[in-house]
Amino acid sequence: MSADAEAGTVVERRDESGAEVEPLVAIRNLSKYYVRGDQVIPVLVDIDLDVAEGDFVALMGPSGSGKTTLLNLIAGIDKPSAGEIRIAGVDITQLSDADLALWRSANVGFIFQFYNLMPVLSAFGNVELPLQLTSLSRRERRDRVETALALVGLSDRATHLPNELSGGQQQRVAIARALITDPAIIVADEPTGDLDRTTAEEILGLLERLNRELEKTIIMVTHDPKAAEKAHRLVHLEKGVLVH
Amino acid sequence: MFVPLLVLRNAFRHKLRTTLTVVGIVVAIVAFGMLRTIVDAWYAGANASSSARLVTRSSVSLVFPLPLSYAPKIRQVDGVTGVAWANWFGGIYVNERNFFAQFAISPSYLAMYPEFVLSDDERRAFVADRSGAIAGRKLAEKYGWKVGDQIPLRGTIFPGTWTFNLRGIYDGAEEGTDTSTFFFHYAFLNESIKQKLGGRGDQAGLYIEQLAHPDEAAAVSAAIDAMFRNSLAETLTETEKAFQLGFVAMSEAILLAIQAVSFVVIVIIMAVMANTMAMTARERYAEYATFKALGFSNGFVALLIFAESLGIALFGGLLGVALTFPAAETFAKTVGSILPAFKVSTDTIVLQVAAALVIGVVAAAIPAWRAARVRIVEGLRAIG
Numbered sequence: 253m254s255a256d257a258e259a260g261t262v263v264e265r266r267d268e269s270g271a272e273v274e275p276l277v278a279i280r281n282l283s284k285y286y287v288r289g290d291q292v293i294p295v296l297v298d299i300d301l302d303v304a305e306g307d308f309v310a311l312m313g314p315s316g317s318g319k320t321t322l323l324n325l326i327a328g329i330d331k332p333s334a335g336e337i338r339i340a341g342v343d344i345t346q347l348s349d350a351d352l353a354l355w356r357s358a359n360v361g362f363i364f365q366f367y368n369l370m371p372v373l374s375a376f377g378n379v380e381l382p383l384q385l386t387s388l389s390r391r392e393r394r395d396r397v398e399t400a401l402a403l404v405g406l407s408d409r410a411t412h413l414p415n416e417l418s419g420g421q422q423q424r425v426a427i428a429r430a431l432i433t434d435p436a437i438i439v440a441d442e443p444t445g446d447l448d449r450t451t452a453e454e455i456l457g458l459l460e461r462l463n464r465e466l467e468k469t470i471i472m473v474t475h476d477p478k479a480a481e482k483a484h485r486l487v488h489l490e491k492g493v494l495v496h
Numbered sequence: 497m498f499v500p501l502l503v504l505r506n507a508f509r510h511k512l513r514t515t516l517t518v519v520g521i522v523v524a525i526v527a528f529g530m531l532r533t534i535v536d537a538w539y540a541g542a543n544a545s546s547s548a549r550l551v552t553r554s555s556v557s558l559v560f561p562l563p564l565s566y567a568p569k570i571r572q573v574d575g576v577t578g579v580a581w582a583n584w585f586g587g588i589y590v591n592e593r594n595f596f597a598q599f600a601i602s603p604s605y606l607a608m609y610p611e612f613v614l615s616d617d618e619r620r621a622f623v624a625d626r627s628g629a630i631a632g633r634k635l636a637e638k639y640g641w642k643v644g645d646q647i648p649l650r651g652t653i654f655p656g657t658w659t660f661n662l663r664g665i666y667d668g669a670e671e672g673t674d675t676s677t678f679f680f681h682y683a684f685l686n687e688s689i690k691q692k693l694g695g696r697g698d699q700a701g702l703y704i705e706q707l708a709h710p711d712e713a714a715a716v717s718a719a720i721d722a723m724f725r726n727s728l729a730e731t732l733t734e735t736e737k738a739f740q741l742g743f744v745a746m747s748e749a750i751l752l753a754i755q756a757v758s759f760v761v762i763v764i765i766m767a768v769m770a771n772t773m774a775m776t777a778r779e780r781y782a783e784y785a786t787f788k789a790l791g792f793s794n795g796f797v798a799l800l801i802f803a804e805s806l807g808i809a810l811f812g813g814l815l816g817v818a819l820t821f822p823a824a825e826t827f828a829k830t831v832g833s834i835l836p837a838f839k840v841s842t843d844t845i846v847l848q849v850a851a852a853l854v855i856g857v858v859a860a861a862i863p864a865w866r867a868a869r870v871r872i873v874e875g876l877r878a879i880g
Contacts (some may be wrong), residue, residue: 364876
């Protein structure tokens with residue numbers, strides 16, 4: 253076992269026959285830095301991290317530690333300076349922008365701190381949005397959206413615009429949108445950061461349920477220790493380095 | 497349905513901003529259409545002129561008349577099948593603001609202008625009445641004249657008050673035919689001049705020749721002018737179109753200015769629209785970033801901006817085209833006698849729609865390019 257593995261960031265898993273099981277997310281030697289003039293600013297330094305299928309990982313660390321950058325890289329919305337990110341066997345660092353967009357639409361569900369719903373679309377329209385990129389018929393899309401809205405308890409709010417919903421309801425719409433394509437991973441960036449404690453508990457309960465009942469792999473960035481308690485595993489970052 | 501719905505809802509997110517932008521486009525497109533129509537109207541006389549007619553005038557200036565004795569000589573020139581003559585009258589109807597063209601014409605004049613449609617009864621009544629006159633439909637409608645009315649004109653070139661009996665109202669054979677001119681008998685004018693002014697009689701302001709073959713225009717023109725070379729009243733003969741264009745050329749600088757202003761109006765609204773679209777796109781960077789994060793392409797984001805811009809520009813453009821017609825009608829009623837053929841042409845409509853399309857495309861180009869290029873992580877940071 254490597255030092256990283258001992259720290260719990262790289263984990264060897266084997267199936268019943270003893271064969272090694274590839275983790276859903278396998279990150280190796282990942283670095284990200286920005287160049288400003290002649291200055292190189294490191295954001296992530298030589299990160300190794302595995303996330304198994306069905307895991308619920310919380311990324312924690314102080315502001316500027318690189319946790320959101322790491323999440324963005326895993327989600328395929330940012331490009332690393334070096335290293336490899338394999339997700340379900342695909343090295344996403346090698347994909348072109350167009351291929352990466354296609355990959356994201358099929359494999360990643362996003363939950364943002366400020367929900368990022370389209371203000372002109374109803375809850376239904378927002379949840380349906382990722383399905384517009386698929387070849388599903390209108391009826392199939394409608395069935396899926398209704399199921400997702402029911403799952404997050406918002407069937408009666410389908411026709412409401414985001415500004416007609418509370419923060420918690422908007423985040424539940426965002427969760428339904430993240431689920432709708434049945435993605436391999438769900439990435440959540442401070443999903444309770446804009447919510448009061450009670451609503452945050454509801455949202456965390458919903459994420460926990462998705463992980464437990466639907467076996468969704470969730471990677472969540474949070475500052476909130478209470479939110480982190482819901483995760484199976486905590487990964488701490490400090491100044492771009494995994495500390496334990 | 498998804499994209500049109502999204503574009504439509506986005507376009508009306510800021511109702512006041514969109515409304516003001518549409519109003520700006522409407523005003524610009526109407527102004528563009530009106531200015532183009534003014535230019536068209538200026539050229540209308542030349543465009544409506546016949547290629548089978550020549551005009552002969554004094555080679556010195558149009559203000560110098562030619563002797564009436566030229567008429568039979570011109571008629572003898574090979575290729576000329578008819579000759580008519582006319583004098584500009586320049587009278588004032590009630591007051592100076594009521595400007596319209598008035599010509600004293602020879603008996604053969606109307607036969608050479610089949611585009612002026614007059615009923616047989618009215619034609620006979622006009623011919624039979626020495627102080628009879630005919631007026632174009634537009635002119636008669638403007639002043640509420642009816643057949644049988646007496647029309648008084650105060651002469652400016654030929655002093656005194658001249659009263660004419662309106663014996664007919666002519667229509668135009670084609671839509672662009674000028675129906676705002678007043679015609680009366682040359683004989684009436686000539687006899688009165690002889691009585692009142694003596695030496696100013698038996699003179700024609702210009703001659704009009706009917707050609708047997710339009711392609712002989714150059715040769716016939718040269719033959720007529722050669723006939724009167726070295727006389728006391730040398731002539732200048734040209735096609736009717738060239739004659740009309742000579743008037744247009746006098747105001748060419750104004751026409752160029754009008755044309756330039758018509759395009760400046762479009763450039764200004766283009767800049768306003770581009771500013772609107774730039775603001776709109778900047779406000780929505782987080783949304784565009786979210787679209788891209790969800791898997792939508794850069795092209796999709798650009799499409800949303802282009803479609804919204806084109807939608808607003810076309811909506812304003814088509815509204816502008818529709819409003820150009822009543823605006824032109826009102827304008828024509830006001831200045832109908834000065835620009836008699838004031839009609840919005842198909843070319844102008846096409847140009848207006850094309851201008852609206854160009855406004856939409858140009859206004860969206862930079863915002864769409866920027867939004868398509870914005871990195872997802874940067875766009876997501878634009879929120880809150």
